[in-house]
Amino acid sequence: MLLDCDEQLFMTYKQGNVEGAENLLATWLEAEVDLQEDPKILGTSLLPKRFLVNEEMAMNIAFSTARKYWGRASTEMQMYFDKYGLDAKFVNDRLNAFFYTQKGKETFFEQLFAQHTIDLERLIWLVFGKRMQMEMPVNELQTIMLYKFQDEYLVHMMYKEHTSFWHWLFTKKVYSLFIHRPLEQFTFLYEIMGHFEHSMKMSCEHVDNFVNNYKLILDKCITHVDKNKSSCLAKKQLRLYQIVTHYCLSEGDYHRVKDFITSFEAEWRYSMYALTEKEKVLIAYILFHIANRELQSEKVIHYGEYLLEDERLNNYAIEILLEYKDLLPNRKPTPPAIIKNYQLNYLENLYAILLDHYVKATRYEDGLLLLKEHVLASNKKINTSLVQKNYSSEQLIAIEAYVQQDIALQVNNSLQHIGLSVEEWRQNYRQLDVPYYIVAQSASLHMLNILRVLFVTEQFELFEKLMEIYKKYLLIDDHFENLRVFISAYV
Template identity: 35%
Template sequence: MLDWDEKIYKETAGKIGEPIELAIRNLSDQDNIQNTSQFGTLIPLSSILLTKEKALNIVSNIAKKYWGNIDLFLFEKLQDTSIDLNNANERLTHFFSSRQGKKALLQYLTIHNVLRFDHLINLVFGKEIEITNHVGGLNCIYFYKVEKKFFIHIIYNQKETFWKTLFVKKIYSIFLQTPMLSINDSLDLIRQLQAHLEQLHTSNKSISVINQLINVIAFNNPRSFQLKELQLFNVINHYKGGKRHRQKISRIIEDMYNNWVEGTWALSEKEQTILKFMLVIDAYKQEDFESIIAHGEYLIQNDRLNNHAIELILEYGEVLPNIKPEPIALIKRYNKNYIEKIFYILIEAYIQKHQYEHVIRLLKEYEIASCTAIYNYLNQDVIDDGNSLHHIEATVQRDIIFIVDHTPQHIMHSVEVWLNHYQDEDSPYYEIAIMSSKHICNILKALFATEHFELFDKLMEVYAKYIKVDAHFHQLRDFAADYVKI
């Protein structure tokens, strides 16, 4: 156990809350105590940061003490692996005692910032294992470089809440007493703070605390790429939060644009793309169709959503619904792929604003805005012989078959099951049907208003036959009646 951690643990008897605040004050130099209204008493950096040699020795000794011996419990757990268990303890001992082992440990911690038992097994034996239970009384060890020293924190299984609370206090203390550019992997450290706050408090409180901390960091530090990363993280936090936090998303994103509109660390196109995506979703909830059109058109222009697809999913997968897109399908979960979702929302916005030609433009330019069959029909060079229209019904049949049975082997049965259950609110098909029906009706409105009657008639026939939802159909009928009167 770290000397300072041991002292504060004894002082508090493992209790959290006010006992930790009192213990920090009692163990600190009284002339240099820093108190904050939001984050309590700060821990002196001299009590947190260690030299590289001392930090590595402590990590190695702690890991060896708790994980350096394969006991009977672990022997059973590891029997199904290809690890040579007869010599496992010998290899562990050699790893912890050798210079090469310590070098490998340092390299791993420098990259990953955290060590768990399964990580150690992978390091020593080159085998990936899954062990859900914490091993040997030790949960994990955190390791971050701060300035020219190192910050380590150990989470023990006993009094786990205490050690997690202390970890949170240490992170506050580091960010509020250290220039941010001196903290390696500052974004990862903030993410760890978020994860631990959510375990200790409600999600609402954790988002509020992170927001307060990042605002203080922004006030106390110069502009930098790292600061921009933290503020983007804060935006995403609010986006994922409850209604209270989502209400602030537009203002927070506006602040991001104001702060990072130009300069060395100006928002990249990828970063603007994720911000615009969140603005579209927020505007959709607010029924702000003008904003949807403005932000949505930015997203689809120059193929931005596709161009940055891999980076967006890797970095912002928690925000973007990213199951594989299905441009060939018309009946599908439009809310499960971020590109399909944007076109779904954008088409509805154009319908609401009576801009029907723009819907036709989207259908002609983007296959994913509807489906391959409709896209091909609208872009054919020769007079249709009827086949392309028949492809629409074939598309819908195929969609239904794969939704119901995931195989084309039982066509009639799958269609029958769909027709019997898609309007049942308890059916697994209901959500898909409602979403697809709404989208198809929006397309039908645009086709009717722009006098694409041949395609309208065929799509209407298919809609009525396979996916008609009365509420949507009545709206469509009223739309057509009103439009004729104009």
């Protein structure tokens, strides 16, 4: 079930590609009177009254479309269900009970409203009450999308056939809402902008240098919004999205990101929508990583300590992750491990970077305090040894045992046959083509910073044990040479 405007644009697109659809949009726009000027940042806009519908119509369109394409198990789908012992009669009875009852319709719409999208995999979870670990067949209907704007709804389908068109049409609708509707109506701005960016990529695969083109379009849209829309919470959120997007797509040049942050803080600091603690943490996190890449140790330390104070980053990490999925690396932290890729978890990475800059700034006592106060800055056994000043032979042996377990998990993801895993590691961890090469590089650099701090602060017993472990399991020649030069110079 398609809206009239979707169907007309799709038919025109099939006859004359996107240019034909753009011409049809221009014809529609010319027929309107008393309309504000269209800036044509993303081609001709589509008036929201053509595609926004009331709640009842949104429910009917979304549910009837889902029922049409997903209401019965195809032969290909049933092959997957057979693997779980679910026969065709049981599957189709459950689908019928979902798609032909009011309760099923309400459950479907509640889920769609909460998540903004639904696909076949999520639908199966709704119908059967569990997630099935199986690769779902590619279906003609890919996704149903839903967003609320005041008392109206944007409901949009993505189909397998002519995928780029459906993504193009979605970006056109979102763009048109920015042009023609008050920003206050954007209640799920982060989510819709994430889908907008994805659809831009899908519809512009043929465009060279997509990143620069997307940033340019985004900046033009936000400049237009700044100039023509009243101040509101959504405008601030849009500016934050601009900052995060430029940071994630910066490719090493952070001048514009820093300029955006400076102007953003100046504009919003004293407004009625002043920055929240979470937003300050978000900006500090970005500036922390920019300072690290620009080798500005004092700034790294300033922002790193701010993020750790009162557990600021940890307190707001989940909210930031929900809004900006790609910003914080969120692999589960591993406090027992010392040999790991520190870039995979935002806190472990923060500790590793901060310790590195404490060393660069010769602030070794601060580095020691970091190791004592935060388990993830080293690992459980090293932290316990420092806090309790327990350097017994049993404690030091336990540290090595933990390292061997780390290695076994990196090599074979198993604690069986630890000895064989350790031997394989020692033979291969310097080889570029092994999957744990990056782990070894990351762990080596961090371990050497720990050794520098321990040496300067005269924690010699622990230093000697960790040096022994490093030489035995993690020695990388150029890294170790830097440590040797450091110790020689210090002595």
